[in-house]
Amino acid sequence: MRSNRVSPGAPSPQERRSPTGTTATRRVGPRLVDRVASKIRLDIMASGWPVGEIIGTEPELVERYGVSRAVVREAIRLVEYLGVARMKQGAGGGLLVTAPDETAVSTAAMVYFAYAGVGPDEVLEARGIVEQRAAELAARVATPEQRAGLAALLAANTATGRATADAPPWTEVHGLVAGLSANPALELLTRILVRVTDWYSASGRRSDAQQRRERRAAAAAHRRIVGAVCAGDEVAAGRAAREHVHQIGAYLTSRRGRRPMTFEDMSSGKSVAKLASVIAAEILTDVVTQDWPVDQHIGSEVVLAEQYDVSRSVVREAVRLLEFHQVVRTRRGPGGGLFVARPTADAVADSLAIHLDFEGVDTTQLFEVRSAMELATVERLAAAADAATIAQLRDALAAHRLVEGRAGRQIHGWHGQLAEAAGNRAVWLFLLALMRLTETRGVQPDAAMREWVDREHVEIIDAIGAGDGARARVLMRDHLEGIRPVVRPRNTAAGVATGP
Ligand SMILES: [Zn+2]
Numbered sequence: 450m451r452s453n454r455v456s457p458g459a460p461s462p463q464e465r466r467s468p469t470g471t472t473a474t475r476r477v478g479p480r481l482v483d484r485v486a487s488k489i490r491l492d493i494m495a496s497g498w499p500v501g502e503i504i505g506t507e508p509e510l511v512e513r514y515g516v517s518r519a520v521v522r523e524a525i526r527l528v529e530y531l532g533v534a535r536m537k538q539g540a541g542g543g544l545l546v547t548a549p550d551e552t553a554v555s556t557a558a559m560v561y562f563a564y565a566g567v568g569p570d571e572v573l574e575a576r577g578i579v580e581q582r583a584a585e586l587a588a589r590v591a592t593p594e595q596r597a598g599l600a601a602l603l604a605a606n607t608a609t610g611r612a613t614a615d616a617p618p619w620t621e622v623h624g625l626v627a628g629l630s631a632n633p634a635l636e637l638l639t640r641i642l643v644r645v646t647d648w649y650s651a652s653g654r655r656s657d658a659q660q661r662r663e664r665r666a667a668a669a670a671h672r673r674i675v676g677a678v679c680a681g682d683e684v685a686a687g688r689a690a691r692e693h694v695h696q697i698g699a700y701l702t703s704r705r706g707r708r709p710m711t712f713e714d715m716s717s718g719k720s721v722a723k724l725a726s727v728i729a730a731e732i733l734t735d736v737v738t739q740d741w742p743v744d745q746h747i748g749s750e751v752v753l754a755e756q757y758d759v760s761r762s763v764v765r766e767a768v769r770l771l772e773f774h775q776v777v778r779t780r781r782g783p784g785g786g787l788f789v790a791r792p793t794a795d796a797v798a799d800s801l802a803i804h805l806d807f808e809g810v811d812t813t814q815l816f817e818v819r820s821a822m823e824l825a826t827v828e829r830l831a832a833a834a835d836a837a838t839i840a841q842l843r844d845a846l847a848a849h850r851l852v853e854g855r856a857g858r859q860i861h862g863w864h865g866q867l868a869e870a871a872g873n874r875a876v877w878l879f880l881l882a883l884m885r886l887t888e889t890r891g892v893q894p895d896a897a898m899r900e901w902v903d904r905e906h907v908e909i910i911d912a913i914g915a916g917d918g919a920r921a922r923v924l925m926r927d928h929l930e931g932i933r934p935v936v937r938p939r940n941t942a943a944g945v946a947t948g949p
C-alpha cells in the first residue's frame with residue numbers, strides 16, 4: 450500500500466514551460482469559482498455570521514452573483530469544505546450558514562508549511578510571540594475565579610505528576626492560559642500552533658529517557674507559567690511562556706532521525722467522509738515525501754481508485770479535499786488528470802481571517818496580536834536585515850506611495866513585506882490573515898492620512914536601517930495605535946452588510 454503511489458509521470462513540454470501549469474483560458478473557470486466562493490464568504494462575514502439561517506436558494510445565488518448554475522455549485526462546494534455554509538436540500542432549503550471548521554484551517558496551515566518547507570524553528574518562534582502575549586494578558590485580565598481554577602488544575606496535575614514520573618505532561622495548559630487572555634485571536638492561533646507543533650513532534654524519534662526529561666521540564670515550565678498568571682505578574686508570565694516555547698523548539702530541532710511529515714487524516718470528519726479524508730492524507734503524505742513536485746502527474750480517478758482499492762466516489766471526494774487545500778489540481782480533456790499543485794499563502798490567510806472573524810475578534814484584539822507580531826518583526830529586521838533588504842523595503846515604500854486608488858491595501862501590503870523580509874513564514878502567514886481582516890474592516894484613508902502613514906513608514910524603515918530595534922518597536926507600536934481608531938468594528942449578528 451505504501452509504494453510510490455504518486456507516479457512520476459513525465460510532464461508535457463507545455464507544463465514545463467508554464468510554472469503554474471495552466472494556460473490563460475483554463476484559468477478563467479477556477480478563478481471565477483474562487484471569486485464567487487470568496488464573495489459568499491465575505492457576505493456571510495458582513496452579515497455577522499447568521500449560523501442556521503438560509504442566505505439564498507441556488508437560483509437566487511445565480512442571480513445575485515451573476516454567474517452560471519455550474520459556477521455557483523462549484524463555489525458552494527468550496528465554502529462547504531471551509532465549513533462556512535452548506536446546501537440544504539428539499540423544500541425550504543438553500544445555502545445554510547454554519548460555523549466554520551477549525552480543523553480545516555489548521556490543516557490548511559500545515560499543508561502550506563509542508564509545501565514551503567517551514568520548519569519547527571519558525572513555527573515555535575511564532576508560538577513564542579503568540580503565547581507570550583497570551584500569558585501577559587492572562588496575568589492582567591483573568592478573574593479571581595479563573596485564577597483559582599487554573600491553580601486547582603495545576604495542583605491536581607502536580608499530584609499525579611509526582612505519583613508517576615512518566616505521566617503525560619499537562620499540555621492543556623497552553624490552551625487554558627490562552628483562554629484566559631480574553632483574546633479569541635490569541636486562543637485560535639495558540640490552538641492552531643499547538644496542533645502544528647504536535648505534527649512536528651510526531652515526525653521525530655527519541656529515547657524514553659529523553660521523553661521523561663522533556664515531560665519533567667515541561668511540567669516545571671507549566672508551574673512557572675501558571676504561578677505567574679495566578680500572581681498577576683505579567684512580565685514573569687510572558688517570560689515563562691516564551692522560555693517554555695523555546696525549550697519545546699530546542700527539543701524538536703535536536704531530534705535525530707527526523708522522518709518526512711505524514712498526515713493521518715485531513716479533517717475532523719465533520720463535512721468529509723472519513724475514508725476520503727484518510728485517502729487524501731495518504732496522497733498528501735506522498736506529495737510531501739517527494740518534496741512537493743509541482744506539476745507532476747498523479748493519475749486519473751480510475752487509476753487512483755485501483756491503487757487505493759476504493760470506489761471512484763471516495764477518490765472524487767478525496768480529490769475535492771486535496772483541491773481545496775491546493776495539494777492537487779484537476780485538468781480535464783486530453784492529457785488531463787490529477788497534478789500536484791502549488792499552495793498559496795493567500796488562500797490560507799483568507800481561511801484564517803474568516804475564522805478570526807467568526808471567533809468574534811474585535812479591533813482591539815486584532816491589533817493586540819498584530820502589534821505583538823509586528824514589533825517582533827521590526828526588531829528582528831533591525832538586528833539582522835542586510836543593506837539590500839532595507840533598500841528593497843524602501844523601494845517598496847516609494848512604489849506604493851505612487852498608487853492612489855488602492856492605498857488601503859497597499860499600506861497593509863508594506864507591513865506584509867516587512868514580515869516577509871524578516872524571514873519567518875509562520876509569522877508572515879498569520880500577519881497576512883490579520884491584515885486581511887483589517888482590510889475587510891478598514892476605511893479608505895484620505896490624503897492627509899496617507900501622508901501621515903507614509904511619513905511613519907519612512908521613520909520605521911530609518912530605525913530598522915540604523916539597526917535600532919528598540920526605536921523601531923516604539924515607532925511601530927505608535928503607528929499601529931494610530932491606525933486602530935480608523936478601523937471599523939466587527940459586524941454583529943444584528944448588523945447589516947454595509948458593503949466595501
Ligand atoms: Zn507545554
Ligand SMILES: [Zn+2]
Pocket residue numbers: 860861864902906928
Ligand atoms: Zn503602516
